[in-house]
Amino acid sequence: MKIVVCVKHVPDAQGDRRFTDDHTVDREGVDGLLSELDEYAVEEALTIAEARSASGEDSTVTVLCMGPEGATDAVRKALQMGADAGVHVCDDALAGSDALATSKVLAAALRTLEFDLVLTGMASTDGLMSVVPAMLAQRLGLPQVTLAGKVELDGTTVRIERDGDSATEVIEAPLPALVSVTDQINDPRYPSFKGIMAAKKKPVNTLSLADLGLSPDDVGLSAAWSVVEAVAARPPRQAGQRITDEGDGGTRLVEFLAGAKIV
Amino acid sequence: MSVQRELPTDEARDLIALTREVADAELAPRVNADERAERFPREVFSLLGGLGLLGLPFAEDVGGGGQPAAVYLQVVEELAMRWASVALGVSVHTLSATAIDRFGTGDQRARLLPAMVGGQLLGAYCLSEAHAGSDPSALIARAEARPGSGWVADGSKAWVTHGGLADYYTMFLRTSDDARRGISCFHVPADTPGLLAGAPEDKMGMNASHTATMTLDGARLGADALVGEVGQGLPIALAALDSGRLGVSAVAVGLAQSALDHAVAYARERHSFGKPIIEHQGLAFLLADMAAAVESARATYLHAARLSDAGRPYSRQASVAKLLATDAAMRVTTDAVQVFGGAGYTRDFPVERLMREAKVMQIFEGSNQIQRLVIARHLARG
Ligand SMILES: Cc1cc2nc3c(=O)[nH]c(=O)nc-3n(C[C@H](O)[C@H](O)[C@H](O)COP(=O)(O)OP(=O)(O)OC[C@H]3O[C@@H](n4cnc5c(N)ncnc54)[C@H](O)[C@@H]3O)c2cc1C
Numbered sequence: 001m002k003i004v005v006c007v008k009h010v011p012d013a014q015g016d017r018r019f020t021d022d023h024t025v026d027r028e029g030v031d032g033l034l035s036e037l038d039e040y041a042v043e044e045a046l047t048i049a050e051a052r053s054a055s056g057e058d059s060t061v062t063v064l065c066m067g068p069e070g071a072t073d074a075v076r077k078a079l080q081m082g083a084d085a086g087v088h089v090c091d092d093a094l095a096g097s098d099a100l101a102t103s104k105v106l107a108a109a110l111r112t113l114e115f116d117l118v119l120t121g122m123a124s125t126d127g128l129m130s131v132v133p134a135m136l137a138q139r140l141g142l143p144q145v146t147l148a149g150k151v152e153l154d155g156t157t158v159r160i161e162r163d164g165d166s167a168t169e170v171i172e173a174p175l176p177a178l179v180s181v182t183d184q185i186n187d188p189r190y191p192s193f194k195g196i197m198a199a200k201k202k203p204v205n206t207l208s209l210a211d212l213g214l215s216p217d218d219v220g221l222s223a224a225w226s227v228v229e230a231v232a233a234r235p236p237r238q239a240g241q242r243i244t245d246e247g248d249g250g251t252r253l254v255e256f257l258a259g260a261k262i263v
Numbered sequence: 264m265s266v267q268r269e270l271p272t273d274e275a276r277d278l279i280a281l282t283r284e285v286a287d288a289e290l291a292p293r294v295n296a297d298e299r300a301e302r303f304p305r306e307v308f309s310l311l312g313g314l315g316l317l318g319l320p321f322a323e324d325v326g327g328g329g330q331p332a333a334v335y336l337q338v339v340e341e342l343a344m345r346w347a348s349v350a351l352g353v354s355v356h357t358l359s360a361t362a363i364d365r366f367g368t369g370d371q372r373a374r375l376l377p378a379m380v381g382g383q384l385l386g387a388y389c390l391s392e393a394h395a396g397s398d399p400s401a402l403i404a405r406a407e408a409r410p411g412s413g414w415v416a417d418g419s420k421a422w423v424t425h426g427g428l429a430d431y432y433t434m435f436l437r438t439s440d441d442a443r444r445g446i447s448c449f450h451v452p453a454d455t456p457g458l459l460a461g462a463p464e465d466k467m468g469m470n471a472s473h474t475a476t477m478t479l480d481g482a483r484l485g486a487d488a489l490v491g492e493v494g495q496g497l498p499i500a501l502a503a504l505d506s507g508r509l510g511v512s513a514v515a516v517g518l519a520q521s522a523l524d525h526a527v528a529y530a531r532e533r534h535s536f537g538k539p540i541i542e543h544q545g546l547a548f549l550l551a552d553m554a555a556a557v558e559s560a561r562a563t564y565l566h567a568a569r570l571s572d573a574g575r576p577y578s579r580q581a582s583v584a585k586l587l588a589t590d591a592a593m594r595v596t597t598d599a600v601q602v603f604g605g606a607g608y609t610r611d612f613p614v615e616r617l618m619r620e621a622k623v624m625q626i627f628e629g630s631n632q633i634q635r636l637v638i639a640r641h642l643a644r645g
Contacts, residue, residue, distance in 0.1 A: 080277065190285055193315030193328050196277045
């Protein structure tokens with residue numbers, strides 16, 4: 001079984017979030033890491049590949065990442081966790097690409113790879129749009145099976161469980177297929193020191209837009225279908241309201257809660 | 264705040280990143296509760312072993328990471344920033360395995376080290392006795408050769424970190440009354456008949472790390488329990504102590520860094536006289552001195568570590584580092600309590616715990632008086 005996992009490099013959510021002059025996320029000047037939500041997809045791919053390898057079927061996991069030079073950190077982290085190979089699409093013209101352009105580039109890269117299954121996270125921790133998996137499936141003509149909380153495979157089909165508020169859906173699709181997984185599906189492993197050492201020897205193929213037969217006009221900020229007009233930091237939280245108990249503290253608390261329609 | 268580190272390789276950088284990730288997720292959330300409940304986190308050691316973090320200084324042929332001391336120690340420091348008891352445990356465990364690694368036979372290394380560096384076997388290091396702490400050459404717990412083969416051991420080893428919890432004990436026992444070559448080193452598995460653990464000491468701090476007396480009552484050791492030569496015990500103990508002192512230095516620096524980080528964060532938030540207290544110069548200079556103490560202590564232990572990595576003598580520098588780093592940790596943690604004011608004296612904030620933890624570092628692995636003795640002897644010898 002050949003599995004490709006799409007992974008994104010995102011700014012560290014614990015650091016300061018910054019934007020560039022064109023209101024896109026500053027990806028150069030900040031510490032980045034493998035999007036936490038993609039770790040679940042990598043873990044799921046590794047679990048599947050390990051189980052199938054153990055039962056004698058040759059299985060590989062390739063991670064695919066589109067992002068600036070520093071995004072190799074995300075690829076390397078996935079390789080350290082145990083993925084076999086990486087593909088990094090890196091091109092200056094990609095800066096500012098929206099979800100449509102991203103899915104176009106990832107689709108073009110996937111066409112150069114062999115796969116039975118494409119796995120993605122449920123969203124990126126910086127963009128949070130959750131649309132790239134669906135767009136990618138559409139572009140590649142693959143069944144899209146999204147938001148999986150559990151994945152089962154036999155040789156020809158994938159079956160997932162999707163947990164909703166009131167019901168769990170069971171969905172099946174023929175392979176090859178695209179599956180996005182939630183953060184409920186597993187407990188991603190840490191890379192080990194052995195994994196860190198092994199990753200140094202694993203192949204990472206860096207591709208430009210030209211390598212994929214795409215034109216710079218198809219991607220980047222100028223080709224985006226939507227434009228971020230302005231970015232403003234959320235105003236700091238207002239100081240709370242202090243109630244001094246003068247015998248009527250209880251009543252006034254209830255009044256406050258009633259005013260906020262909580263009771 | 265994450266510490267700027269100068270690391271020799273990409274793998275070392277990734278190793279530090281891994282350590283931070285694991286320590287933030289697995290150590291930081293439980294340190295307060297476990298220290299208060301005096302609960303030793305054995306499973307953390309299994310996790311660290313599985314990730315390869317217990318074997319960093321050992322060679323790859325026994326499952327180790329082949330990393331220089333300067334990298335291994337910074338990993339210990341990062342652990343100590345979240346949980347000193349765990350970092351101390353890693354240092355002691357490493358010490359217990361180092362004796363086997365450096366002085367054991369090929370068979371002992373192959374048989375024992377992979378499980379030690381993998382975290383399946385937790386180690387303890389038993390040199391001190393109740394009346395022989397600063398002066399280990401005064402130890403009296405004995406091992407007598409049995410007719411035929413093997414040894415029978417009697418006596419008590421005091422202050423054993425991981426006492427009663429460890430899977431094996433690297434023990435120093437008297438095998439003759441010879442003043443120079445009277446002590447030998449033994450590998451003693453925890454299930455050895457006649458090996459008994461006392462109740463853990465009721466300590467001031469580092470409560471998740473259990474410290475207990477281990478008693479040998481006619482304990483029978485096999486012939487293969489001996490590590491190194493008969494009579495080679497003291498040199499083995501002292502060689503291990505040099506690297507152990509760097510381990511304690513790294514723990515102390517991590518502890519002090521953590522106290523500094525807490526103090527700076529608090530001083531930026533807390534207001535008095537209409538401004539954040541960090542904007543009062545009298546307090547800001549205290550914080551500046553704390554930062555200077557932490558950074559100079561780090562530079563000092565790394566200097567000694569780099570000498571050791573280069574195969575140069577580093578015994579004096581290890582003593583300087585231990586003295587400086589643990590005194591710095593005591594001062595910095597005490598000042599961190601001061602920065603917090605009354606809040607610092609309560610258990611609602613971690614700085615009082617850090618202060619209690621710092622104190623023991625001036626005492627164990629050779630008290631700081633003994634470090635001065637070592638340094639002075641080196642000076643006198645020229
Ligand atoms: C929490 C904890 C964990 C420990 N873990 C271990 C362990 O895992 N393995 C192990 O073997 N030991 C361990 N120890 C023991 C530790 O190393 C000893 O406590 C330490 O070496 C001091 O010995 P002592 O307690 O006997 O003090 P003493 O030797 O009685 O010293 C008392 C005081 O006298 C001073 N002093 C002694 N001799 C001199 C001198 N010549 N000149 C000037 N001053 C002197 C000392 O500095 C000290 O201030 C641990 C101790 C503690 C508290």
